[in-house]
Amino acid sequence: MNDYVTVKRDGEIAVVLLDNPPVNALSLHLREPLHAALETLRDDEGVAAIVVACAGRTFVSGADITEFGTPKQLQSPSLPDLCSTLEKIAKPTVAAIHGTALGGGLELALACHFRVADKGARLGLPEVKLGILPGAGGTVRLPRVVGPEKAVRMIVSGTPISASDAFEHGLVDQVAEGDLVQDAVAFAREKAKSGGPFVPVRDREDKIAAAREDPSAFEAAVKEVTRKVRGLEAPLACAEAVRNAVNLDFDTAIQKEREFFLKLVAGDQSRAQRHLFFAEREAAKVEGVGKEVKPRDIRRAGVIGAGTMGGGIAMSFANGGIPVTILEMNREALDRGLGTIEKNYGISVSRGSLTEEEKAARLGRLKGTTDYADLADCDIIIEAVFEEMAIKKEVFGKLDAIAKPGTVLASNTSYLDVNEIAASTSRPGDVLGMHFFSPANVMRLLEIVRGEKTAPDVLATALTIAKKIGKVPVVVGVCHGFVGNRMLGARNEESEALLLEGATPQQVDKAFTDFGWPMGPFAMWDLAGLDIGWRNRKAQGKTAVIGDALCEMGRFGQKTGKGVYLYENGSRDPQPDPEVDRLIEEKARERGINRRDISEQEIIERTLYPLVNEGARILEEGIAARASDIDIVWVNGYGFPVGKGGPMFWADLEGLPKIVERLEYWHGKTGKDVFKPATLLKKLAESQGTLSGGSKKVA
């Protein structure tokens, strides 16, 4: 037909081959010839059955996201048109799936009568992750094939399933043993010979009948999967659409799905989530690290320190299939660290998220030592010892002496100067920061700190290894606290000030959870441990009125059962503590502050506007390359609500002129530096510019 769609014949079976690299996205230039081909084959009496297959490394992995919100997306034949035409073909139609069938790809496959998949294939509807729902019949057809409970789990989570899972639930009719297309052709031939009947998915009622009679099991599944959606519209719309598929007739349910889709795709949440999708890809582009820069080969990793971070970092490597040696100061500390790792894996097994075999395999990749010589053959070594420059330098001096040439030497420091650490070695080009977030085996963010002398291939190595161990890397420059913790400092300062001026911790935290954060700043202090900030402040000669006082009382947070809140009998549920209320009142009195009522709006302005302001300073200084990198840091490392796209994207929505005006107001009132508007922010506000103007792909 053209380069994107070719039709081959195997006797009476037609094979339609789609070829739109890299992932066969359903762009208009593919939809047009595909639609035409389907119409021709439908009317060709010599064709007994049709197989839809893909060239390249995967089946169709989705709609063309760059068309979202543009006229092209709706231009005929739209994806729903295509699915409808395909589904109405009376002769048997078979999708031959390899790689991934995602989003629009799976919707296309669902418009076929049958699906044959390669055993390594994965199938899913991940639209929810972009703040939308499947808009080409996915929510109406999938429940008819796998049942509404499985469908709602798949659609609300957006997580793809394996070919064997798909086979078990009827989504795949056959798992290919040999050549996928040959198997699919044989399957189609068999079906054509059988003479049918070939019931289109739209007319299948068998899997939804039970839920129609008694919706309790379905509703229980909905409740479970929508429990943690925190103000996101898309997961709820997904669940409602599946409910419609059960309760309404096919055409009405399809029409409702379309309405949901158009509403969501035009909304701020979806724009924010699409922004983040592109931002993550954009973050991988680093100045001076082009395709010609080849990463170094990493076969074995080393980690220094088996504490909170070292243990989690070592687990990340073991989880990613990379053997790792952990070094501690002495046997006791090592045993404690390794014991914690084993316990953590044990918890995953007891929760059913890890098998005993996987646990054994991961533990098998871990080795402990107290002897630096055992790290001599490591290709990358990450230091995670106490946050003190003298200790870091001593450790890097030892690494310099034993590491083979070319080993990447990384520090997990939260605040310290990576250039100074690098200078304590004879090979500063091999040194950089790799700042993981706690718990390091869970949190996806990795700030890669580029030192003055860090070599491009060392950065490329860190970026590559980050992906391999499932992290989202963002390259940042050297400054105190890098991007994330530096901005957090601005937020923390004002959170405390609000307490002294009249807010309660629970009021501040509620303003945050109402905004969409998983938790507020004070619940976060308690989770992370107040002593961490305390030690860090002491090292810098800084103080924090409430934070220091709580630490002096031994209230370090959840780990001591008391922090800003009270945690009784090992509970993780923060309870207000009158003792803390008294402490706050006393500290305010000492400072002559008349406590007053504080509104939720004031809390947001005084905590989040300084966050944006500090982000703008970071951009001015070139510590972050682009505003969207800052968004990635905050969404993946600090729980900034995804539906708001990160602080910089949110600031654009909020309006920069408004933010500058309020910052000026608070600066005038308090004289605090955190409120002094950054030059960049003022300039953009005056010129009607935006911070995330860089990500032009977002409609």
Ligand code: NAD
């Ligand atoms: P931790 O106290 O839990 O662990 C530090 C470990 O290092 C201890 O087990 C200690 O025995 C070991 N250690 C100390 N000196 C050593 C040496 N000379 N040789 C070998 N082992 C040594 O601390 P942590 O929270 O894991 O922090 C480690 C580093 O990670 C710090 O630089 C910290 O700033 C950074 N960090 C911490 C967090 C966090 O949330 N805890 C987050 C990101 C980064």
